[in-house]
Amino acid sequence: MTQPPHDEPTAQSPEELREQVEHTRRELGETVEALAAKTDVKARAQEKATQAREQAASMAGQAREQAASVAGQAKAKAAEVAQQVQEKLPEPVRDKAAQAASQAGRMWHEKAPEPVREKAARSAKAAGDNRALLLAGAGAGVVFLWLALRRRDH
Numbered sequence: 001m002t003q004p005p006h007d008e009p010t011a012q013s014p015e016e017l018r019e020q021v022e023h024t025r026r027e028l029g030e031t032v033e034a035l036a037a038k039t040d041v042k043a044r045a046q047e048k049a050t051q052a053r054e055q056a057a058s059m060a061g062q063a064r065e066q067a068a069s070v071a072g073q074a075k076a077k078a079a080e081v082a083q084q085v086q087e088k089l090p091e092p093v094r095d096k097a098a099q100a101a102s103q104a105g106r107m108w109h110e111k112a113p114e115p116v117r118e119k120a121a122r123s124a125k126a127a128g129d130n131r132a133l134l135l136a137g138a139g140a141g142v143v144f145l146w147l148a149l150r151r152r153d154h
Contacts, residue, residue, distance in 0.1 A: 078136035085139035093146040100145070 037043070086094070109117070 075130075082136045082139040085143055089142055089146060093142065093149065096149065097142050097145055 112120070
């Protein structure tokens with residue numbers, strides 16, 4: 001018979017010996033399973049790929065949330081700026097801008113071909129859907145018109 005390891009006591013009875021053998025078999029089985037798992041490169045690669053996909057999906061979700069938040073803040077700021085610009089414009093400038101817009105609209109309707117008017121209508125609907133940006137652009141246009149008229153009057 002072989003010598004037992006130095007850290008394990010020798011069995012006193014056949015029953016103890018059977019228990020030690022069974023315990024050693026379980027440990028050996030667990031060790032073999034662990035080694036087999038480490039050598040299964042395909043399974044480990046799939047596990048890593050799954051982790052990477054989950055992490056990428058999580059990061060993409062966070063990026064979408066952050067982009068939506070920033071877009072919302074930008075729209076709010078644009079609406080605020082447009083409102084401030086409109087409040088600061090003198091009444092005559094607002095009236096002239098409204099008249100110019102009305103006259104341009106009439107000329108457009110009279111001279112533009114039907115397909116172009118249809119496309120413009122679709123664009124106007126899209127602009128209505130993005131109203132804050134449109135207001136900011138209109139406010140900037142009104143300021144530009146006011147500056148141009150003011151320069152011409154001087």
